[in-house]
Amino acid sequence: MQRTRTQVAIIGAGPAGLLLGAILADRGVGFVVIEHRSREHVLGRIRAGVLEQSSVDVLESLGLAAGLHAEGLVHGGIFLQHEGERFHVDFEALVGRTVTVYGQQRVQADLMAAHDALGSTVLYDAADVDPADPEGEPVVRFVHEGEPHEVRADFVVGTDGFHGVTKTRFPATLVRTAERAYDAAWLGILADVPPSTDELIYALHPDGFAMHSMRSPSVSRLYVQVDPDERIEDWSDDRIWEALDTRLATPGWTLQHGPITEKSITRMRSSVVSTLAHGRFLLAGDAGHIVPPTGAKGLNSAIADVAMLGAALAEQSAGDDAALRSYSDRALERQWKVQQFSEYMTDLLHVPGSAVPDDEREFRYRSRLGRLRYVGGSRYAQQSIAEQYTGLVIR
Ligand code: FAS
Ligand code: PHB
Numbered sequence: 001m002q003r004t005r006t007q008v009a010i011i012g013a014g015p016a017g018l019l020l021g022a023i024l025a026d027r028g029v030g031f032v033v034i035e036h037r038s039r040e041h042v043l044g045r046i047r048a049g050v051l052e053q054s055s056v057d058v059l060e061s062l063g064l065a066a067g068l069h070a071e072g073l074v075h076g077g078i079f080l081q082h083e084g085e086r087f088h089v090d091f092e093a094l095v096g097r098t099v100t101v102y103g104q105q106r107v108q109a110d111l112m113a114a115h116d117a118l119g120s121t122v123l124y125d126a127a128d129v130d131p132a133d134p135e136g137e138p139v140v141r142f143v144h145e146g147e148p149h150e151v152r153a154d155f156v157v158g159t160d161g162f163h164g165v166t167k168t169r170f171p172a173t174l175v176r177t178a179e180r181a182y183d184a185a186w187l188g189i190l191a192d193v194p195p196s197t198d199e200l201i202y203a204l205h206p207d208g209f210a211m212h213s214m215r216s217p218s219v220s221r222l223y224v225q226v227d228p229d230e231r232i233e234d235w236s237d238d239r240i241w242e243a244l245d246t247r248l249a250t251p252g253w254t255l256q257h258g259p260i261t262e263k264s265i266t267r268m269r270s271s272v273v274s275t276l277a278h279g280r281f282l283l284a285g286d287a288g289h290i291v292p293p294t295g296a297k298g299l300n301s302a303i304a305d306v307a308m309l310g311a312a313l314a315e316q317s318a319g320d321d322a323a324l325r326s327y328s329d330r331a332l333e334r335q336w337k338v339q340q341f342s343e344y345m346t347d348l349l350h351v352p353g354s355a356v357p358d359d360e361r362e363f364r365y366r367s368r369l370g371r372l373r374y375v376g377g378s379r380y381a382q383q384s385i386a387e388q389y390t391g392l393v394i395r
Pocket of ligand 1: 129166
């Protein structure tokens with residue numbers, strides 16, 4: 001048995017865990033990261049694509065923005081579209097802020113490289129990860145390279161995602177979960193073809209939602225709404241391009257096709273726990289909450305959580321635990337503002353599922369159309385979207 005001790009034991013080496021580690025390193029707080037998958041698996045996950053201005057500012061403050069400044073695509077707005085009518089929401093003109101298209105895989109690679117350079121203790125392929133004693137002296141037990149380990153820590157932080165283990169160590173009587181399941185899913189593709197637009201397009205169409213995003217000047221990222229129980233095998237490349245052509249069509253514009261290199265279906269769900277803290281155990285990122293991807297808030301919420309938590313742990317280490325005691329309330333207050341925005345954008349742009357009766361489907365579609373047309377004609381409505389899409393203040 002290898003017995004070690006640290007100030008903060010971080011469970012999960014996704015973006016939240018590695019960014020928290022980078023913040024703690026910057027503030028001189030000792031930590032170890034324990035990850036149950038391989039480094040290659042963690043790096044290989046294709047997920048988020050857009051960084052809020054608030055997230056860029058966090059990475060910049062830590063000297064971790066060189067990659068995104070070199071390869072990221074700065075966008076001054078997005079396009080919203082309904083039935084072939086496309087309008088621009090100009091973030092820069094409306095709120096003076098931007099977003100940066102920079103895939104989560106790149107963020108993950110940058111964070112991994114930073115920890116390599118720091119010589120951080122990030123243990124991949126850990127098995128049987130078992131955090132215990134949140135109200136006593138926290139300990140994380142696990143097996144690594146065939147050897148049992150026991151890490152004692154001042155605090156354990158679960159950045160272990162929606163299906164993580166840390167949350168399960170909170171008393172069931174303490175933690176409630178608020179949830180909403182959406183009757184839609186996203187079929188996403190990566191295609192080796194230059195984007196047909198210079199900024200993201202979110203489109204509402206009677207057949208369903210579609211979006212045109214990107215990963216680089218030569219790689220497009222696109223999505224179509226499908227029913228939650230759809231199987232990827234039922235969606236040929238031709239069927240996907242046909243749906244995208246139909247739903248994104250607008251006069252005088254053509255969607256360029258190319259080889260599809262990856263396709264997957266992601267269900268849409270909102271879920272938020274009632275507390276991110278129990279004893280000396282804390283949660284951050286997807287471990288505490290998930291959102292539908294329509295508002296591009298999953299990764300950005302994880303960054304906001306650990307920006308708050310990293311600062312609070314550093315202050316606690318220096319003798320002031322006020323920020324740590326208020327972390328859960330502050331992070332959840334911000335997260336519920338993010339949840340309502342993600343719900344608004346999802347309801348705005350998706351048609352009701354096929355199980356909804358025809359007359360109700362028609363009403364709900366027409367109501368969305370009215371809301372989108374209102375947004376298209378209102379600077380005030382667009383300013384609200386711009387303020388939230390580019391990221392609320394993190395404090
Ligand atoms: P993560 O889930 O990324 O990381 C958790 C880590 O903990 C993982 O590496 C996992 O292996 C590890 N772990 C889990 N259990 C463990 C245990 N018991 N012991 C040790 N380690 C453990 N967000 C967007 O903004 N836009 C998108 O388009 C988007 N698309 C997505 C598509 C999919 C398929 C999914 C699942 C999510 C998507 N998201 C998107 C959300 C996603 O980007 C998350 O918000 C982001 O990964 C959150 O980061 P973490 O909180 O670090 O959680
Ligand atoms: C992406 O590029 O993957 C992306 C962009 C914006 C979203 C969701 C996903 O809202």
